[in-house]
Structure formats: structure tokens, C-alpha cells
Amino acid sequence: xxxxxxxxxGSSVATxxxxxxxxxxxxxxxxxxxxxxxxxxxxxxTTDELIGLAGATGDQAWHxxxxxxxxxxxxxxxALLAMTLNNRGTPAVSLTGWQAGIHSDDTHSKARIxxxxxxxxxxxxxxxxxxxxxxxxxxSPQGDIxxxxxxxxxxxAVALAASLSADRCIIFTDVDGVYTADPRIVxxxxxxxxxxxxxxxxxxxxxxxxxQPRAVECAMHSQVEVEVRHSFKNDAGTxxxxxxxxxxQRVVSGVAHDxxxxxxxxxxxxDRPGVASLLFNKLAQQGIxxxxxxxxxxxxxxxxxxxxxxxxxxxxxxxxxxxxxxxxGASGLSYDADVAKVSIVGAGMQSHPGVAAKMFxxxxxxxxxxxxxxxxxxxxSCLIDExxxxxxxxxxxxxxxxxxxxxxxx
Ligand code: ASP
Ligand code: MG
Numbered sequence: 372x373x374x375x376x377x378x379x380x381g382s383s384v385a386t387x388x389x390x391x392x393x394x395x396x397x398x399x400x401x402x403x404x405x406x407x408x409x410x411x412x413x414x415x416x417t418t419d420e421l422i423g424l425a426g427a428t429g430d431q432a433w434h435x436x437x438x439x440x441x442x443x444x445x446x447x448x449x450a451l452l453a454m455t456l457n458n459r460g461t462p463a464v465s466l467t468g469w470q471a472g473i474h475s476d477d478t479h480s481k482a483r484i485x486x487x488x489x490x491x492x493x494x495x496x497x498x499x500x501x502x503x504x505x506x507x508x509x510x511s512p513q514g515d516i517x518x519x520x521x522x523x524x525x526x527x528a529v530a531l532a533a534s535l536s537a538d539r540c541i542i543f544t545d546v547d548g549v550y551t552a553d554p555r556i557v558x559x560x561x562x563x564x565x566x567x568x569x570x571x572x573x574x575x576x577x578x579x580x581x582x583q584p585r586a587v588e589c590a591m592h593s594q595v596e597v598e599v600r601h602s603f604k605n606d607a608g609t610x611x612x613x614x615x616x617x618x619x620q621r622v623v624s625g626v627a628h629d630x631x632x633x634x635x636x637x638x639x640x641x642d643r644p645g646v647a648s649l650l651f652n653k654l655a656q657q658g659i660x661x662x663x664x665x666x667x668x669x670x671x672x673x674x675x676x677x678x679x680x681x682x683x684x685x686x687x688x689x690x691x692x693x694x695x696x697x698x699x700g701a702s703g704l705s706y707d708a709d710v711a712k713v714s715i716v717g718a719g720m721q722s723h724p725g726v727a728a729k730m731f732x733x734x735x736x737x738x739x740x741x742x743x744x745x746x747x748x749x750x751x752s753c754l755i756d757e758x759x760x761x762x763x764x765x766x767x768x769x770x771x772x773x774x775x776x777x778x779x780x781x
Pocket of ligand 2: 380381412413415418522
């Protein structure tokens with residue numbers, strides 16, 4: 372018995388049949404004596420369809436109006452689930468984000484939740500209702516509707532679990548949990564029973580998007596344990612928790628990969644203070660995120676600088692970089708969209724020497740050339756040719772022996 376916050380993703384509420392099946396699940400949770408708050412995403416591809424409609428109105432992006440539009444997707448599924456629950460005899464009420472007291476900042480399309488006034492939710496729970504809340508939305512200080520970024524219903528669920536001091540937060544989705552690698556690429560990839568916040572955050576930002584990275588961040592800061600599990604199976608999923616609660620610290624927990632990467636290099640940049648700041652400030656002004664960066668050894672007071680960005684930003688970045696090349700008197704630039712990033716993640720790697728060497732060895736054994744390397748305390752990433760990415764993921768998964776469920780030892 373307790374207070375549960377459960378979230379169902381878009382594919383889990385894509386049809387009325389699926390909504391009925393979820394309603395049974397939610398009703399069973401309540402029948403077991405729990406108070407249940409349900410957060411829903413928009414049905415199936417509704418959000419993409421709404422974005423398509425907005426695009427057809429003209430060229431300009433009207434961020435305020437876009438949020439007004441996109442927020443309707445989650446309201447449909449919330450209302451339909453509440454109706455279904457009531458029709459099967461389980462009292463339920465649906466609330467929009469603002470009715471649920473979710474206040475955000477005013478960054479339209481990427482708003483952050485700043486506070487939750489949860490009085491209405493508590494009142495509805497007290498009256499015996501299942502409370503179904505439209506995910507992905509909030510209200511700005513100006514009183515305008517905001518949305519929380521793609522996949523933002525995860526963040527709604529985690530923030531509500533924190534605010535309500537829920538006993539459990541479960542993200543129901545269309546995958547079984549968090550795997551040691553993408554099972555479509557590595558047949559013996561293994562579902563982890565537990566993963567630490569830090570590892571999950573790295574994996575979520577590295578392409579293994581089981582949960583919105585910001586939701587993982589939010590869970591980590593508020594110490595909310597989150598279980599990720601399949602909506603239509605009864606198997607246990609993966610628990611995202613504090614590293615200290617894990618049975619054992621794995622040196623390497625998983626292999627993540629990301630093919631949404633492009634590389635740009637600038638040659639013969641003068642070696643003086645302010646050069647990197649000029650380049651990266653200009654990219655930031657255009658809203659372009661830079662990921663890996665390397666600056667080569669100096670020769671005759673000139674350096675080469677190479678960095679990676681998202682593939683979708685390449686066309687926007689090239690003119691910016693061309694301008695910087697002219698301004699600095701650099702000799703030229705090159706770019707390459709056929710690259711991909713492969714990463715190993717593990718909370719235990721900080722205390723084990725030799726993890727990186729083993730990664731480079733595994734890639735070398737496959738004849739895979741490394742273009743760039745970047746690291747954090749619990750992650751090592753290599754940029755390689757895109758057509759070799761599956762081979763690299765498989766080789767690393769095998770090298771760290773991740774298929775046996777033990778987690779890689781060094
Ligand atoms: N419906 C929104 C999206 O597709 C939010 C979510 O699914 O969490 O991104
Ligand atoms: Mg969605």
C-alpha cells in the first residue's frame with residue numbers, strides 16, 4: 372500500500388484498446404489499496420502530427436502557440452483514460468498540467484518545472500479518485516501554457532513523485548527496461564535489474580533514450596527511485612537508483628551508441644587566447660550544442676580544432692564556422708556527417724585503471740579507427756566511422772563480457 376506515480380508513454384496509450392488495458396492495470400493497483408497518480412503522454416504519434424500541422428501554417432515557429440497546440444495531445448489521452456476508468460467503475464479525474472499545479476519557467480518548448488502546488492492532486496486522491504495528469508505541460512509565470520521538451524512526460528512523472536513523496540515511481544513504456552546495449556544490435560544484450568542515476572544519465576544522453584535525460588537528472592536530484600518497465604508485460608524492469616544501493620559496482624555497465632553525430636574540423640587556427648571562445652560562442656548563439664572537442668598539438672603557432680555536433684545542426688553550423696575561419700585567418704575547414712559515437716559507461720570505472728586501454732584494444736582488434744575520444748568519470752566515448760558502429764558495439768559488449776549479466780570486469 373502506498374502512493375504510486377505511474378507514467379504511460381505514447382505507444383502505451385496509442386489506441387482505445389491499449390487505454391482499456393492500461394485502465395485495468397491502474398484499477399488493479401488501486402484495488403490493492405494504493406493511491407494512484409497516472410501521468411500520460413499523447414496517443415501514439417499525436418505530437419509529431421501536431422508539429423506537422425503547425426509546420427503547414429507557414430515558415431515561422433511561434434513558440435507560444437506551438438505549446439498551446441502540443442499540450443492538447445496529452446489532454447486527449449488523459450481525458451480518455453479517466454473516462455475509461457470511470458466506465459469500468461474506478462473513480463478517476465483527469466487534470467491538465469496547470470490544474471495539477473505544475474509551474475514552469477517560460478522557455479517555450481523546453482520549459483523546466485520550477486514548483487508543483489499539489490493541493491488539488493491530494494484533494495482528489497483523498498476523495499478516492501485515480502488522478503490522471505496530462506504529462507509534458509506546465510504553466511509559465513506569465514500564465515501561458517508551456518511544454519517540457521520531447522519526452523517530457525517522464526519529467527512530469529518524476530517531479531510529481533518527488534513533490535508527493537510517492538512510494539514508487541514507475542515509467543511504463545514499450546521496452547522491458549535498460550539493456551547493456553541495444554538488443555537490436557547485440558542479441559545477447561542483458562536487461563539490467565538496477566542502474567545508478569549517473570550511469571542512466573550518461574546512457575540517456577548518449578543515445579539510449581529509454582527516459583528523457585532531464586527526467587533522470589530530476590530523479591537524481593530529488594533521490595526518487597524510478598522503475599522502467601514494459602506496459603504490457605508483468606516482468607520486473609530496471610530500477611534506477613543511488614549507486615550505493617546497487618549490489619555491486621560494475622566497472623562497465625553498458626555500451627551506448629549515437630549515430631546522430633557530425634564532425635567539423637578547422638585547420639591552422641592561430642594559437643592565442645580567445646580563439647575557442649569566439650568559435651564556440653558563435654555556435655552557442657545559434658543554439659548549436661557542441662559535444663566532443665579536440666585541439667591538436669601546436670605547430671608554428673597554429674592548431675587544428677575538431678568538434679562534434681548533432682547531425683541536424685550541420686547545415687546551420689557550416690556558415691558559422693566559415694565566418695570564424697575568415698575572421699581568424701585559418702586555412703580552412705572540413706566536415707563529415709558519416710560518423711558515430713560509441714561509449715562505454717560504468718560507475719566503477721573511476722577506480723579501475725586500464726578500462727580505456729581495453730576499449731581501444733577492442734576497437735583496434737576490429738580494425739576500427741578512432742577519430743576522437745572524450746571521457747567523463749564514468750564514461751569513455753570514441754568517434755568512429757558510422758558504418759562500423761554495429762561492429763564496434765558488439766565488440767565492446769563482448770570485450771567487457773556484458774552478455775553474462777555480471778557487468779564488465781576489467
Ligand atoms: N508527447 C510528447 C512527445 O512526444 C511528450 C512525451 O511523449 O513525453 O515528446
Ligand atoms: Mg511521445
